Amino acid sequence: MARQAAMLCQDSAFQLYLDRRRRAKHRMTEFQLPDDTHNEEDARDWLCAACQIQSRAELDHNPTAAATFRRIRHRLQVWKQRPGREQ
Numbered sequence: 001m002a003r004q005a006a007m008l009c010q011d012s013a014f015q016l017y018l019d020r021r022r023r024a025k026h027r028m029t030e031f032q033l034p035d036d037t038h039n040e041e042d043a044r045d046w047l048c049a050a051c052q053i054q055s056r057a058e059l060d061h062n063p064t065a066a067a068t069f070r071r072i073r074h075r076l077q078v079w080k081q082r083p084g085r086e087q
Contacts, residue, residue, distance in 0.1 A: 001059035001066050008073065009043035009056075017076050018046055047072070 008014050018038040023030065038046070048054060050072060051065040059066050 001069060002056045004073075005047060005056040005059055005069060006044075008076075009040050009047060011043075013080060014076055015039060015043050017079055018043060 015038040016035055019033060019035050022028070022038075023033045026033075044056065047069070048056065051059065051062075051068045053059065053062060053065045059069050
């Protein structure tokens with residue numbers, strides 16, 4: 001799981017997902033939070049906070065965090081497959 005999480009944080013589609021998710025959540029415009037704002041480090045920080053862990057390595061030993069990670073990956077996949085989603 002930790003390796004998958006590291007790869008996910010490097011994924012530009014995941015970083016874009018975080019940009020758009022944050023923009024929607026905080027009702028921001030693209031001018032206020034442009035695409036390509038989140039980078040790999042931001043993605044790592046967000047993922048650790050969302051899973052309530054200090055290190056992605058904990059995903060290999062913490063079932064609750066691993067379940068949260070799986071839900072995040074699933075939501076990303078749903079977002080990627082959404083019709084009309086601009087890349």
